[in-house]
Structures are given as C-alpha cells and as structure tokens.
Amino acid sequence: MSDAHTIQVEPGGHRFAAQPTQTLLAAALQAGVPMRSACRNGSCRACLSQLLEGQVHYLVDWPGISREERAEGAVLPCVAQPRSDVRLQAGRLLWG
Ligand code: FES
Known part of the structure; x- marks a missing residue:
C-alpha cells in the first residue's frame, strides 16, 4: 500500500504522486x-x-517566506513535503 499523495500543479493541471518523505x-x-x-x-x-x-x-523551521506570506498560501515546494493531496499554483513553470 502506498502513502503517496496526489499533487496537482497549475497552470496546466499536471498531476503526479508524491510520497510524504519527498518534497513537492x-x-x-x-x-x-x-x-x-x-x-x-x-x-x-x-x-x-x-x-x-x-x-x-x-523540512526547515524558517523557510524563506514570512508568517504573513504563509498565511496567504505562499509555499516553497523545494522544502515542503505533502501531508495531504495538494493543489499548487506554480509561480513559474519552465513551460505552461
Ligand atoms: S527557495 Fe530556492 S529553490 Fe525553493
């Protein structure tokens, strides 16, 4: 059985699985x-x-976003692991 969560990235609706131990x-x-x-x-x-x-x-106590940014939904995918299914609006995809 897998503990993987489903991650969806916008724009484009790209969907993939991520383990709880993996960063987004x-x-x-x-x-x-x-x-x-x-x-x-x-x-x-x-x-x-x-x-x-x-x-x-x-993964780190103080990722490079403020408490206010975090409260507004900002996320840093390089140090964030999923704890549920997640839907993200990517700041910048290399392609759309
Ligand atoms: S904050 Fe540098 S790549 Fe995520």
Whole structure:
C-alpha cells in the first residue's frame, strides 16, 4: 500500500504522486514537471508558489517566506513535503 499523495500543479493541471518523505519539487521533477528552482533549501524563493489546497510540512523551521506570506498560501515546494493531496499554483513553470 502506498502513502503517496496526489499533487496537482497549475497552470496546466499536471498531476503526479508524491510520497510524504519527498518534497513537492522533487516529486514534480521526477514526474517531468519542470518547476523552476535554484537553491533547493528554502532560501532563494525561486520556486515560490501558491498553495491552493492541501497541507504541507516544511523540512526547515524558517523557510524563506514570512508568517504573513504563509498565511496567504505562499509555499516553497523545494522544502515542503505533502501531508495531504495538494493543489499548487506554480509561480513559474519552465513551460505552461
Ligand atoms: S529553490 Fe530556492 S527557495 Fe525553493
């Protein structure tokens, strides 16, 4: 049995599975969805996206988004692991 969650990335509605131990970015890249990234440690904000639905857990205590941004749904997929099915609005996809 798999504990994988379903991740959907907009625009485009790309859907793929992510394990709870995988970051959203790693799962996206593994599935061939080329989300933009740079540092991959939660500091540069290159991957900044909007969490439309679902819950995530951060690998780092203070990812590079403010408490207010987080409350508004900002998410950094490079350091966020899924805790439910997730729907994201990618800040920048390399293709639409
Ligand atoms: S790639 Fe740098 S914050 Fe996500």
